[in-house]
Structures are given as C-alpha cells and as structure tokens.
Amino acid sequence: MTTEPAPRWRRLEPDERRAQILACARRLFGERHYEAVSTTELARQSGVARGLINHYFGTKRELYLEVVRDLMFIPEYAVERLPRGTLEERVAASMDRFLSVIERNSAMWLAAIGTGGYGRDPDVERIMQEADEIAADRMLETVGLAGITEGREELRAMIRSFSGMAKAASREWLVSRTLTREQVHLLLCTTLVAILGEVHG
Amino acid sequence: MTTEPAPRWRRLEPDERRAQILACARRLFGERHYEAVSTTELARQSGVARGLINHYFGTKRELYLEVVRDLMFIPEYAVERLPRGTLEERVAASMDRFLSVIERNSAMWLAAIGTGGYGRDPDVERIMQEADEIAADRMLETVGLAGITEGREELRAMIRSFSGMAKAASREWLVSRTLTREQVHLLLCTTLVAILGEVHG
DNA sequence: CCGGGTTGTTGGCGGGTTGTCAATAGAGCG
DNA sequence: CGCTCTATTGACAACCCGCCAACAACCCGG
Numbered sequence: 434m435t436t437e438p439a440p441r442w443r444r445l446e447p448d449e450r451r452a453q454i455l456a457c458a459r460r461l462f463g464e465r466h467y468e469a470v471s472t473t474e475l476a477r478q479s480g481v482a483r484g485l486i487n488h489y490f491g492t493k494r495e496l497y498l499e500v501v502r503d504l505m506f507i508p509e510y511a512v513e514r515l516p517r518g519t520l521e522e523r524v525a526a527s528m529d530r531f532l533s534v535i536e537r538n539s540a541m542w543l544a545a546i547g548t549g550g551y552g553r554d555p556d557v558e559r560i561m562q563e564a565d566e567i568a569a570d571r572m573l574e575t576v577g578l579a580g581i582t583e584g585r586e587e588l589r590a591m592i593r594s595f596s597g598m599a600k601a602a603s604r605e606w607l608v609s610r611t612l613t614r615e616q617v618h619l620l621l622c623t624t625l626v627a628i629l630g631e632v633h634g
Numbered sequence: 635m636t637t638e639p640a641p642r643w644r645r646l647e648p649d650e651r652r653a654q655i656l657a658c659a660r661r662l663f664g665e666r667h668y669e670a671v672s673t674t675e676l677a678r679q680s681g682v683a684r685g686l687i688n689h690y691f692g693t694k695r696e697l698y699l700e701v702v703r704d705l706m707f708i709p710e711y712a713v714e715r716l717p718r719g720t721l722e723e724r725v726a727a728s729m730d731r732f733l734s735v736i737e738r739n740s741a742m743w744l745a746a747i748g749t750g751g752y753g754r755d756p757d758v759e760r761i762m763q764e765a766d767e768i769a770a771d772r773m774l775e776t777v778g779l780a781g782i783t784e785g786r787e788e789l790r791a792m793i794r795s796f797s798g799m800a801k802a803a804s805r806e807w808l809v810s811r812t813l814t815r816e817q818v819h820l821l822l823c824t825t826l827v828a829i830l831g832e833v834h835g
Numbered sequence: 836c837c838g839g840g841t842t843g844t845t846g847g848c849g850g851g852t853t854g855t856c857a858a859t860a861g862a863g864c865g
Numbered sequence: 866c867g868c869t870c871t872a873t874t875g876a877c878a879a880c881c882c883g884c885c886a887a888c889a890a891c892c893c894g895g
Contacts, residue, residue, distance in 0.1 A: 444843055444890045466755040468669060468695070471881065482845045487883055494669070554667040562810075590812035591821055597802025598825075602795035611791035620792055620829065624799075627828035631820065645861045645872055672852065683874045688854055 451489050454479050459500050467497060498556055505564040520576070521626055527575040528621045531599070532614060539607050565593045572596075576629070584632065591628055598624060652690050655680050660701050668698060699757055706765035721777070722827055728776045729822045732800070733815060740808050747801045766794045773797075777830065789833055796826060 445453070457479040461470045472493050476483040490496035516526060569592040573579045581588065602620055605612045612620070646654070658680040662671045673694050677684035691697035717727060736743040770793040774780045782789065803821055806813045813821070 440890060442844070442890080447843075450843080472883095473881070483882085484846070484884080485844060488844080491883090493882070586812060587817060590806045590810070591803075591817075594799050594803035594806055594813075594818075594821060598795050598799035601798025602792075605791045605795055609791070611787060612795075616788060616792075617795075619832065620795060623828050623832045624825050627824050628821065631824045641861060643861075643873070648872075651872080673854095674852070684853085685855080685875075686873060689873080692854090694853070 447489070450481075450485070454481065454486060454489060454496075455499065455503065458496055459503065462497060462500050494556075498560065501557055501560050505560055520629065521622070523576055524625050524629070525618075525622050527572070528618055528625070530575075531621075532603075532618060535603055535607075536614070543604070543607060565596055568596055569593045576625075578629070588632055591632065595625060595628060648690070651682070651686070655682065655687060655690060655697075656700065656704065659697055660704065663698060663701050699761065702758055702761050706761060707768070721830065722823070724777055725826050725830075726819075726823050728773070729819055729826070732822075733804075733819060736804055736808075737815070744805070744808060747805075766797055769797055770794050777826075779830070785833065792829055792833065796829060799825060 454475075458470075458475060461475055461478065472483055472486050476486055479486075486493070486496060490499060516522065566589075569589045570579075572592050572595075573581070573589065578588070599621060602612065602617045606614060606617045655676075659671075659676060662676055662679065673684055673687055677687055680687075687694070687697060691700060717723070767790075770790045771780075773793050773796075774782070774790065779789070800822055803813065803818045807815060807818045
C-alpha cells in the first residue's frame with residue numbers, strides 16, 4: 434500500500450498562472466507604492482517561486498505596467514442609445530450614466546486614477562494617454578458629436594482636459610466627500626456644456 | 635618649499651550642501667522616474683559620497699518627497715493685486731498669469747504634476763492635496779471671492795476639481811501640443827466663469 | 836501500467852542597490 | 866602649532882532583481 438507522494442506544487446496553464454500572479458500584483462500595488470512591493474513578497478503571497486514572475490512578465494516594471502493597463506480598462510458605459518433631445522439633456526444623461534458606473538466600481542476607478550506621483554514615467558504616461566483617448570471618443574459619441582470633422586482634434590483635446598476635471602471631481606465626491614453626487618453632476622454638466630458651446634459658437 | 639596638499643573635498647555649511655544635493659536630485663528625478671535614479675549616481679553627480687545623502691535626507695524616498703514638496707509650493711504665484719474689473723476680466727488676467735508661470739517653468743511643472751495616473755503613493759498624494767488646497771485659496775482670492783462664507787467648502791472643492799482640468803489642459807498644450815496657449819486660455823476662462831456663475835446664480 | 840518527452844516551475848548565483856556607522860579629515864580657534 | 870568640532874567619507878551587511886540550468890508535474894504512446 435504505497436500512497437503516491439503529494440506533489441509539492443501544481444502545474445497550471447500559463448494563462449491561469451499569469452492571471453493568478455496578476456491578481457496578487459494588483460492587490461499589492463494597490464495598497465502600497467511600487468518600490469515598497471518586492472518581487473520576493475509578491476512571489477511568496479502568490480505561492481510561487483520568484484523566478485516565475487520574471488518568466489511570465491520579464492521584469493518587475495513590466496508586471497507593474499501590465500497592472501496599470503488592466504486597471505485603465507474602462508468599462509463600456511453607455512454605448513447604448515441615449516435619448517435624443519437637446520444638447521443639455523444628452524450631456525446630463527451621459528454624465529448621470531458616467532457617475533453611476535464609477536459609483537458602482539468606485540474602488541477600481543479610484544485605484545486607476547489615483548493621483549499619480551512625481552516623476553515623469555513615459556511608459557505609464559502613454560498608457561494613460563491611450564485610455565483618455567478612448568474615453569474622449571466615447572464621450573463624443575455619447576454626446577452625439579462623433580461625426581464632427583472641423584476642429585475635431587482640438588475638441589478631443591479639450592474633452593481630454595475635461596476628463597482631468599472629471600477625475601478630480603469624482604475624487605472630491607468619493608474620497609474626500611466634499612461634494613455630493615448631485616453637485617458633481619451639476620459641475621460636470623455645466624462645464625461640458627460650456628466647453629461644447631464655446632467650440633460650437 | 636612644501637606646497638600644502640589641496641584638500642580632497644570642501645567642507646560646506648549643512649544648508650549649502652543640502653541645497654546642492656537637492657538641486658541635483660530635482661534635475662535627475664525630473665528627467666527619469668524614481669527607480670531609474672540610483673543614489674549612487676545621484677551622489678556621483680553631486681560630487682559627494684553616497685552616505686551623505688542618507689545623512690541629510692535619511693532615505694532616498696524622503697529625499698524624493700522633499701523634491702516634490704519644493705516643486706509643488708512655488709510661492710511666487712502672483713497673488714499681487716489684480717486689476718479690478720468684471721469677473722471675466724479678473725479670471726482672464728489670473729489665467730494668463732498662471733499660464734505664464736507654468737510656461738516659464740514648464741519642465742519643472744510637468745514633472746511635478748506627473749502623469750495623474752496609477753501610483754497610489756499616500757505620501758505624495760497628501761503633498762499634492764495640500765498644494766491644491768493652497769492653490770484653491772489663492773484662486774478664490776485672485777478672483778475676489780475670498781470673503782465668501784456660504785457654500786465656501788463646496789466652492790473650494792469645485793476649484794480643486796477645476797485645477798484637475800488645468801493640469802490636463804496644460805499637458806495638452808506643453809506635451810502633446812494639441813492645443814495652443816490661446817486655446818487653453820480660452821478653455822480655462824470659459825470653464826471657470828461657468829463654474830463660478832453656476833455657484834453664484 | 837510505465838517510461839520518455841514536454842514544459843511549467845524551482846532555487847541559487849552574480850551584480851547592483853540601499854541604510855548604517857565608525858573612522859577620517861576640513862576648518863576655525865586659542 | 867595643536868586641539869576641537871563636525872561635515873564627510875568609505876566600507877560593510879542586508880536586500881533586491883534578472884538570469885538560467887536543473888528539476889519535476891503532467892501527458893501520452895506503447
């Protein structure tokens with residue numbers, strides 16, 4: 434009666450192991466800043482040898498960037514038909530939907546936009562830019578100005594700027610609690626209408 | 635005829651040495667991100683032994699935070715009397731001055747506001763918040779609403795949100811070059827006036 | 836059931852980094 | 866000139882990261 438010795442470790446599919454490590458990294462990088470998280474600890478908490486992290490992600494930095502990319506993925510809010518109406522009405526509906534989405538996923542959203550620190554990091558910067566780009570396009574579409582051609586680039590740049598305010602305002606609402614949801618809604622609507630009106634006029 | 639052997643290093647006043655290292659750190663952290671700057675190189679470029687950095691700043695991280703503090707609190711933000719006039723005029727003058735300041739110190743400014751992305755560094759976060767706080771108060775003063783009492787906190791929160799847009803817009807102008815200075819000026823003025831009007835009304 | 840191949844996984848080595856601390860040496864003073 | 870004070874150095878120990886050869890879990894054909 435020889436019992437098979439239990440294997441010391443399980444052999445997983447690459448995708449599975451990758452996801453496991455990534456999840457752990459997301460958690461750790463979420464609660465502490467980059468340098469305060471060592472690959473040693475990351476490996477221990479993932480129940481994995483340190484070398485495996487390098488095998489899957491190459492470098493600690495690349496793993497970090499992977500986490501950022503994942504977090505920056507913006508859930509598709511409101512691509513559905515919005516009620517036709519005046520610009521103000523469409524903007525209001527769009528902002529309302531936007532706030533609902535980030536309210537539901539507040540933890541993830543806050544982690545993603547978490548006020549960045551000092552130190553220009555071209556890689557992170559580029560990822561953020563791409564995310565803002567997508568968000569701006571969605572905004573254009575939602576508001577019903579997707580077809581505009583004249584001054585399109587400027588308009589998109591302004592909307593990207595606007596999204597900077599949206600981030601800061603949502604922090605005031607969800608973190609500092611210095612603004613209510615209604616106040617943020619009003620603030621964003623007023624601002625966006627003003628911006629669009631300026632461009633249109 | 636024995637010539638005195640030249641001293642291998644000069645002995646400076648603590649404040650002086652501190653400032654010297656700080657200046658070098660500001661430069662290096664400005665052109666590369668945190669982990670890509672080693673204290674070894676920092677020491678070499680400062681013409682100083684590595685241990686001295688720890689002696690003055692304790693830790694690499696503390697030095698880093700010191701740099702952030704210095705960059706965020708630019709005292710000469712032009713709080714001098716602005717010409718009395720309509721709200722629009724005062725806002726326009728204020729924004730113009732703001733843009734001039736960051737244009738002059740663009741490299742420093744861009745490094746300071748960072749990427750606005752993922753990072754979650756509580757220490758840096760706190761410093762940024764304090765800086766935004768001060769900036770908001772200055773804005774209130776500049777615009778001539780310093781004496782307001784009703785809904786003061788909400789107004790300040792909105793101005794902090796607005797500064798999020800100002801940062802994003804200045805990135806569009808100085809980095810991506812998707813907006814001109816005039817466009818940014820117009821964008822910020824329009825927005826700020828709209829916000830203040832909404833609150834006032 | 837079993838032996839060999841595939842490949843996911845381990846563990847340790849080497850170079851580099853950081854914080855600490857005793858030893859050293861400018862510089863001012865009597 | 867010698868003495869003191871303290872700014873500054875240099876080396877040491879711990880740690881961290883990327884690399885890579887060896888190992889073992891798992892699969893599959895016989």
